[in-house]
Amino acid sequence: MLLFAEPSGTHSRQGKEKHATGTQLLRKAGGSVFYRWLTRGPRIQGTMPHQHRITRIEALSCRCPIHTPLETSFGRMSDRPAVFVRLEASDGCCGWGEVFANWPAAGAEHRVNLIARDIAPLVLGQTVADPAAFFRDIEAKTRLMALQSREWGPFSQAIAGIDTALWDIKARAVGLPLRKLLNPDAADNVRVYASGIHIDAADAELARARDAGFNAFKVKVGFEPGRDASAVRSLIETLGPDESLFADANQAFDAERAKSLLFALADTPLGWLEEPIAADAPEAAWKDVAASTQIPLAGGENIAGTEAFTDAINAGFLTFLQPDVAKWGGISGCYAVARAATAAGRTYCPHFLGGGIGLSASAELLAAVGGNGLLEVDINPNPLREAFPTPDIDSATGMRPAVSGSGLGCDALPADLDRYVTHRIEVNI
Numbered sequence: 001m002l003l004f005a006e007p008s009g010t011h012s013r014q015g016k017e018k019h020a021t022g023t024q025l026l027r028k029a030g031g032s033v034f035y036r037w038l039t040r041g042p043r044i045q046g047t048m049p050h051q052h053r054i055t056r057i058e059a060l061s062c063r064c065p066i067h068t069p070l071e072t073s074f075g076r077m078s079d080r081p082a083v084f085v086r087l088e089a090s091d092g093c094c095g096w097g098e099v100f101a102n103w104p105a106a107g108a109e110h111r112v113n114l115i116a117r118d119i120a121p122l123v124l125g126q127t128v129a130d131p132a133a134f135f136r137d138i139e140a141k142t143r144l145m146a147l148q149s150r151e152w153g154p155f156s157q158a159i160a161g162i163d164t165a166l167w168d169i170k171a172r173a174v175g176l177p178l179r180k181l182l183n184p185d186a187a188d189n190v191r192v193y194a195s196g197i198h199i200d201a202a203d204a205e206l207a208r209a210r211d212a213g214f215n216a217f218k219v220k221v222g223f224e225p226g227r228d229a230s231a232v233r234s235l236i237e238t239l240g241p242d243e244s245l246f247a248d249a250n251q252a253f254d255a256e257r258a259k260s261l262l263f264a265l266a267d268t269p270l271g272w273l274e275e276p277i278a279a280d281a282p283e284a285a286w287k288d289v290a291a292s293t294q295i296p297l298a299g300g301e302n303i304a305g306t307e308a309f310t311d312a313i314n315a316g317f318l319t320f321l322q323p324d325v326a327k328w329g330g331i332s333g334c335y336a337v338a339r340a341a342t343a344a345g346r347t348y349c350p351h352f353l354g355g356g357i358g359l360s361a362s363a364e365l366l367a368a369v370g371g372n373g374l375l376e377v378d379i380n381p382n383p384l385r386e387a388f389p390t391p392d393i394d395s396a397t398g399m400r401p402a403v404s405g406s407g408l409g410c411d412a413l414p415a416d417l418d419r420y421v422t423h424r425i426e427v428n429i
């Protein structure tokens with residue numbers, strides 16, 4: 001499984017062959033239009049070709065302390081960071097994006113510097129009519145910098161935030177919520193699930209999530225297969241008839257240990273097991289795990305690049321595709337992947353565990369894509385998410401309203417975040 005592929009823009013012979021395979025798959029699944037989405041991005045219907053000359057970039061990192069570290073199978077978060085980016089155009093339009101910053105622990109401030117010093121010179125003064133075309137262009141222009149530094153992740157994440165901000169500008173310029181710009185028939189609410197729940201704290205956390213209206217939940221496993229299976233089975237017995245449970249191993253196991261966990265849960269209604277093995281494990285290992293079970297597999301937060309997502313969809317071992325809008329692709333890349341996944345009969349479920357801008361962007365993407373996917377909503381305390389308007393969940397349906405207002409619904413960062421700002425850079429022309 002090729003996951004950490006060099007960003008698209010390289011057109012090797014091998015890459016062309018892979019695209020050909022993806023084309024065949026996607027044509028079979030729903031038509032060549034979806035291959036166009038993967039390789040050339042969305043074509044927005046019925047919108048005026050507004051152009052925006054970017055004149056100012058602001059990037060800032062925030063950190064807020066937390067009482068209880070957030071534990072995963074690969075590490076712990078001892079505070080909650082976020083990086084937000086704001087673009088301003090000469091016509092006065094502005095837009096917001098979010099950049100993944102959960103790891104490494106000191107990475108948030110680095111991404112602010114990366115945007116200000118390496119990305120801003122490629123954005124300022126540019127006139128953008130088509131964010132998807134700009135995304136492909138900036139991926140190509142930064143490829144050698146990313147190769148030189150081996151910092152594929154930070155570059156991808158910074159570009160994802162820029163792309164989201166450009167789409168926010170575009171939607172706000174025409175007075176539409178982003179989902180309606182992407183798809184005039186987009187839904188106005190999305191189904192949600194409660195996330196960020198450690199299996200050892202699940203009883204109390206599920207009760208708290210139910211009180212907030214959730215009827216679907218995801219627990220963090222990946223510690224020891226036997227113990228994980230026992231805890232998940234016990235938890236499933238406590239679920240109501242309309243409730244769903246998912247589990248996330250955060251890449252913790254090798255194929256044999258993953259299969260042992262899945263075997264132990266074979267007779268349960270577990271909705272999916274997420275990242276049972278490393279995202280960059282060989283495709284044969286993923287297929288081996290998938291073939292061993294009827295429990296669907298999920299993944300995508302650690303896949304980056306159009307080719308890598310095409311390969312993952314093509315290979316068929318993932319039932320649920322989970323690209324993260326703040327890690328790779330922004331709106332342009334994730335919408336294309338989500339449309340391709342849906343066309344191939346898979347379900348798009350955006351991955352997200354960060355601040356309020358990225359959560360809104362994920363909700364808008366899901367509403368625009370449609371299907372049976374769910375929005376991941378972290379239920380751990382985090383002012384960087386909670387300071388933003390938080391729509392109530394309808395407990396009867398497990399749905400929450402999408403963004404109100406235009407774009408991503410954010411005119412300015414909430415003033416409550418000022419106390420958490422650790423680094424801020426503004427660059428003008």
Ligand SMILES: [Mg+2]
Pocket residue numbers: 248250274275301
């Ligand atoms: Mg995950």
